[in-house]
Amino acid sequence: MMTDTHMLVVIILCGVVTLLVRIIPFMMISRVSLPDVVIRWLSFIPITLFTALVLDGIIQQHEGSVGYTLNIPFIIALIPTVLLAILTRSLTWTILGGIVFIAILRYFI
Numbered sequence: 001m002m003t004d005t006h007m008l009v010v011i012i013l014c015g016v017v018t019l020l021v022r023i024i025p026f027m028m029i030s031r032v033s034l035p036d037v038v039i040r041w042l043s044f045i046p047i048t049l050f051t052a053l054v055l056d057g058i059i060q061q062h063e064g065s066v067g068y069t070l071n072i073p074f075i076i077a078l079i080p081t082v083l084l085a086i087l088t089r090s091l092t093w094t095i096l097g098g099i100v101f102i103a104i105l106r107y108f109i
Contacts, residue, residue: 054078073109077101 057074061067081098088094
């Protein structure tokens with residue numbers, strides 16, 4: 001059985017490893033001049049990650065069942081969120097708006 005001190009050390013070390021995995025590649029890339037082709041390719045990564053996260057929220061698979069279902073409240077909240085993204089062109093406002101929209105839906109549903 002782990003003591004509280006051991007658990008705290010494990011949590012801190014996990015946090016350090018997580019930060020290192022995210023910071024070291026950024027530091028290495030920032031010192032290197034990348035070709036234009038690579039920079040253009042990297043510009044698509046945020047939209048692909050965003051799309052994967054959105055699709056993961058829309059399509060659900062329930063434990064013990066075969067097949068997938070649609071998360072209707074998420075889809076309903078997605079519509080005004082996308083409109084907000086188009087109008088504001090701000091990732092911060094889009095995320096905050098999406099959180100508010102889904103919170104309102106969960107409150108009433």
